[in-house]
Amino acid sequence: MKNTIKVERAKKNWTQAELAEKIGVSRQAINSIEASKFVPSTVLALRMAKEFGASVESIFQLEETDLV
Amino acid sequence: MYIWLKQIRAMEKSKKPLSDRLPLYALIWVLSYVGSLGALKMLSLPEEFEVILTIVPALAFALFLYTFYRYVHLMDEVQIKIRMEAAVVAFSLALVTVMTLGLVDIAFKLNGEDWNFRFLAPMFMAYYLIGLVISKRKYNIDHEEHD
Structure with a gap:
């Protein structure tokens, strides 16, 4: 799964630490999610989308390999 | 042992964050294990005392595990x-x-x-x-x- 967290962060001019604080996770967790190493839970994805003022689908997109 | 118990009680009362308490409890567990191991190997103690020494590290580990379990929620x-x-x-x-x-x-x-x-x-x-x-x-x- 790919994501546009880095782009959304850049739009808001937020660091990973700032985003982490807003959604209540560690900076390392944001780093891991941003690098597509970890797929967040629905709650966390929704929390993130809410902070960015965007939809979850616009932040997280399935890749070819994720499709059944 | 009594000093440790006093310290643990004081820490619980002080409401220090679990992340601060966890390394201390881990240290207590390791030290109690090493201490018991050394005492049991090198000293000739009464049997009742040896039983206590074998139980102490397990109690210290239980305390560490309980704190770790609470920390996981955070x-x-x-x-x-x-x-x-x-x-x-x-x-x-x-x-x-x-x-x-x-x-x-x-x-x-x-x-x-x-x-x-x-x-x-x-x-x-x-x-x-x-x-x-x-x-x-x-x-x-x-x-x-x-x-």
């Missing part, structure tokens, strides 16, 4: 997954170790001084740390390029 999902995977790695390696040692013991009759249960505790701890390193690398936790 972790985010990535941190929980890392610890979970580390535990899986540690459990698997521990199982292989015990299984292999059991078979080796049947084949060659292990000498008690070369291999015994005492060596397993530090090995299992090392396995958990190995699991932590593997899992942290997998989830990019130590990667510092972040802004």
